[in-house]
Amino acid sequence: MKGGKTRYALLGWLSVKPMSGYDVKRLTEENLSFFWGGSFGQIYPILHEMAEAGLVTVHEEKQGSYPARKVYTITEAGRAELTEWLSDPSFEESFRSELLLKLFFSAEVGPDLAIEKVKKARDESKQLLQQYRGIEEQLSNSSDPGQVYFWLTLDMGRRVEQAVLEWSQSALQILEGLNDA
Amino acid sequence: MKGGKTRYALLGWLSVKPMSGYDVKRLTEENLSFFWGGSFGQIYPILHEMAEAGLVTVHEEKQGSYPARKVYTITEAGRAELTEWLSDPSFEESFRSELLLKLFFSAEVGPDLAIEKVKKARDESKQLLQQYRGIEEQLSNSSDPGQVYFWLTLDMGRRVEQAVLEWSQSALQILEGLNDA
DNA sequence: GAATAATATATCAGAAAGATATATATTGAT
DNA sequence: ATCAATATATATCTTTCTGATATATTATTC
Numbered sequence: 001m002k003g004g005k006t007r008y009a010l011l012g013w014l015s016v017k018p019m020s021g022y023d024v025k026r027l028t029e030e031n032l033s034f035f036w037g038g039s040f041g042q043i044y045p046i047l048h049e050m051a052e053a054g055l056v057t058v059h060e061e062k063q064g065s066y067p068a069r070k071v072y073t074i075t076e077a078g079r080a081e082l083t084e085w086l087s088d089p090s091f092e093e094s095f096r097s098e099l100l101l102k103l104f105f106s107a108e109v110g111p112d113l114a115i116e117k118v119k120k121a122r123d124e125s126k127q128l129l130q131q132y133r134g135i136e137e138q139l140s141n142s143s144d145p146g147q148v149y150f151w152l153t154l155d156m157g158r159r160v161e162q163a164v165l166e167w168s169q170s171a172l173q174i175l176e177g178l179n180d181a
Numbered sequence: 182m183k184g185g186k187t188r189y190a191l192l193g194w195l196s197v198k199p200m201s202g203y204d205v206k207r208l209t210e211e212n213l214s215f216f217w218g219g220s221f222g223q224i225y226p227i228l229h230e231m232a233e234a235g236l237v238t239v240h241e242e243k244q245g246s247y248p249a250r251k252v253y254t255i256t257e258a259g260r261a262e263l264t265e266w267l268s269d270p271s272f273e274e275s276f277r278s279e280l281l282l283k284l285f286f287s288a289e290v291g292p293d294l295a296i297e298k299v300k301k302a303r304d305e306s307k308q309l310l311q312q313y314r315g316i317e318e319q320l321s322n323s324s325d326p327g328q329v330y331f332w333l334t335l336d337m338g339r340r341v342e343q344a345v346l347e348w349s350q351s352a353l354q355i356l357e358g359l360n361d362a
Numbered sequence: 363g364a365a366t367a368a369t370a371t372a373t374c375a376g377a378a379a380g381a382t383a384t385a386t387a388t389t390g391a392t
Numbered sequence: 393a394t395c396a397a398t399a400t401a402t403a404t405c406t407t408t409c410t411g412a413t414a415t416a417t418t419a420t421t422c
Contacts (some may be wrong), residue, residue, distance in 0.1 A: 001300045002376085002377090003377080004376075004377050004378080005282070005377085005378095006377080006378075006407095008282070008286075009282060012282070012286035015286065015289055016201065019401080020402090021400075021402050022400065022402075023205075023379060023399080031285070032281075032282065032285065034276070034283070035276055035278040035281045036277065036278070036282050037277070037378070037379070038378090039378070039379055039380065039381095039404080040401095040402080040403070040404090041378075041379070041380075041404070041406095041413095042377080042378060042379085044402075044403060044404085045404090047405090050240075055320050056386095061305060063400095066385085066387070066400055066401065067384090067385065067400075067401040067402050068401080068402085069385075069400090069401070069402095070262075070401085070402080073291055081291075083289075083290060085283070086283055086286065086287060086289070086290050087290075087294060087324060087347065087411085089294075089297050089301055090301075091279035091280040091282075091283060091298060091301075092277075092279045093278050093279065094275075094276070094278075095215070095275070095276050095277075095341075096216060096217065096218070096275045096276075096360070097216040097217070097272070097274050097275075097337075098186055098272035098274065099224055099259065099274060100213075100216040100217070100334045100337060101186070101189070101193070101216065101217050101271040101272075102266070102267055103195065103330055103333055103334060104212070104330055104331065105189075105193035105195070105263070105265060105267065105330075106214065106265075106325050106330050107251060107266050107329075107330050108196055108264075108267070108276045109264060109268075113267055114330070115367090116270050117186055117270055119270060120270055120271075120281055121272075121273075130209070135204065145282050146288050147275060148288075148356075149284055149286075149287050149288050149295070150285065150357065151286060151354075152284055152352050152355065153281045153285050154277075155348060155351070155352070156281060156345070156348050156352075156354060157347045158339055158342050159344040159345075159347060160276075160345065160348075162344065163340040163341050163343065163344035164337070164340075164341065166340060167340045168313055169338060170192065171333050171334070171336070171337075174333065174335075175329075176330065178329065179189075183407085183408090184408085185407075185409080186408090187408085187409080189386090201370075201371090202367095202368050202370085202371080202372095203369070204370075215412090218409070219409090220374090220410055220411070221370095221371085221372070222372090222374080222407070222410070222411080222412095223408080223409065223410085225372060225373085226372090227375090247369055247370060247371095247416085247417060247418070248369075248370040248371050248416065248417075249370080249371085250369090250370070250371095251371080253417055268388075275379095278380095290373075321409075360402075
């Protein structure tokens with residue numbers, strides 16, 4: 001059984017409607033990029049394997065002279081596997097921060113380099129928060145009740161990013177205090 | 182040049198004092214586990230390659246009949262590479278959440294399964310926050326000024342986890358409201 | 363005395379990210 | 393009108409990272 005967790009992201013998208021690997025990539029980037037990835041290097045092999053295993057079916061859609069779209073449709077077996085995963089209450093989270101790694105070892109080189117990075121982090125957080133607010137506004141205008149789950153994931157992003165922003169502002173004060181002392 | 186970012190975590194630890202791969206693993210787990218990993222499958226090969234490249238030197242320390250400790254010492258070239266990385270202001274962050282992935286596709290199966298997971302997330306956040314408070318208390322008693330950088334990374338963990346806790350409490354209300362309506 | 367945890371090394375398989383390759387169509391800029 | 397960039401669509405390769413497994417010895421707990 002190939003694909004790890006990304007397998008379920010694919011089944012999830014295909015449970016909404018039939019689509020190509022390219023579509024999955026685009027939708028994942030637009031909707032899940034804050035907390036999930038998915039490169040072509042994963043997507044295409046997993047789709048192949050799932051077709052062989054009977055979790056999805058394929059049919060080609062020729063359209064002009066673009067490369068033919070391979071549209072994948074989820075089967076009953078595929079839906080069953082998705083539901084099984086959704087029914088399992090366990091989940092794995094992972095967070096990886098090169099910023100914190102650099103900060104941790106900055107004792108050796110003094111606060112100035114750390115200050116530079118934290119300022120950069122602060123600016124990036126501000127920008128991301130702006131983006132989240134934009135998406136949130138669009139969402140509140142659509143009033144589609146099926147979007148609650150999307151809103152919940154967005155709300156997590158917003159809250160976490162707000163926490164990071166507040167941290168960077170506090171960290172900046174502390175680091176600048178180190179320079180004065 | 183092998184090792185990606187983890188390479189610098191190793192150089193960072195070795196810049197503090199000479200140690201074995203086993204020591205690096207232990208210290209990484211104790212101090213960086215919230216935002217950085219490092220398995221033996223990475224650590225040992227990277228140490229070998231860095232020794233060949235002259236960034237570290239090795240000497241064996243035989244001690245009773247345990248497997249001999251291979252103690253690695255950072256060289257000038259190694260310190261230079263570490264400093265170069267620390268001087269570069271760029272950094273990459275990544276966050277991966279199977280919880281949010283499951284939540285996102287929960288529209289298909291209804292709120293009860295989502296509620297179960299969010300409750301689990303809430304409980305885990307509470308527990309983690311307790312842990313962070315414990316470490317923070319230990320730290321405030323030590324009054325070692327070199328520990329500012331460690332405190333800063335801990336503070337980020339605390340703030341982010343607090344945000345996650347608040348999100349889960351808010352999300353729970355929304356999802357339970359969906360059941361009543 | 364037996365089971366488990368800790369010390370210490372090392373490798374392998376599976377999963378994920380990022381880069382690259384191939385081919386065509388459309389859009390925007392000069 | 394042409395040239396460059398972006399979008400559509402497939403696919404593979406290399407590097408990185410995680411988690412599991414293997415090996416061997418000592419210390420600790422039941």
